[in-house]
Amino acid sequence: MFDRLREDVRTALSTDPAAKSALEVALTYPGLHAVWAHRAASRLLDGGHPLAARVVSHLARVATGVEIHPGATLGRRVFIDHGMGVVVGETAEVGDDVKLYHGVTLGGNSPEPVKRHPTLEDGVTVGANATLIGAITVGEGATVGAGSVVVRDVPPATTVAGNPARPLGERDEEPPVSQHPRGSTANEE
Known part of the structure; x- marks a missing residue:
């Protein structure tokens, strides 16, 4: 158990350039605290104590601003940076x-x-x-851009962005405003 805790702290230190010490990370990183609380809640759920699991999950949400359902699956070295407002649903599966x-x-x-x-x-x-909504799969090594809405599978090693999210490099039907003659938009012509 302590090896996993140390691994989580090392992950934060290596991932977040703002992290200055292991003690700072262990004491002040709410995303890390949410992951730790999820492990406890998940154990309670697996042990046949669903109400206790949900209470632990709820208290973690109040304390950290991160809501992870006890039924969700989290892999190793999951890092939630500036976690406020993160929601992970019951049947979500998050890899390493x-x-x-x-x-x-x-x-x-x-x-x-x-x-x-x-x-x-x-x-x-x-x-x-x-x-990200639904029973979709985001493939290994993929990146989802900030503010994106993802409702379809994302292939491995692909970056998607937008609403709806599309792989970067796919173009819209209409070119951006700057590409129209005289800077006008299609609706003004």
Whole structure:
């Protein structure tokens, strides 16, 4: 257990340039505290204590601003940077070495008790305020841009952005304003 705690602290130190010491990280990083509380809540849920698991999860949300359902699966070295507003739903699966920024939602799209939340494979980075909805898969090493809305699978090692999120490099139907003659928009011509 202590090896995992040290591993989490080392991950924060190596990932966040603002982190100055292991003690600082252990005492003041709410994303780290949320991950630790999730482990306790998950153990309670697995041990047949769902109410206790939800109470621990709720207290962690109050203390950290990060809501991780006890039923969610988190891998090793998950780092939640500036965690306020992060929501990880019940059937979400988060792989190893995943980085989530503030305001990320891994949300469901069904009221049925089925797999309804995203799966993030190893090495995924999700930018601030991104929303990922449904039983989608974000492939290994992929990046989701800040503010993106993702409702479809993302291939491995791909960067997506926008609403709806698309792989970078895909162009819109209409060129940006600066590419129109005289700087006008298509609607003004």
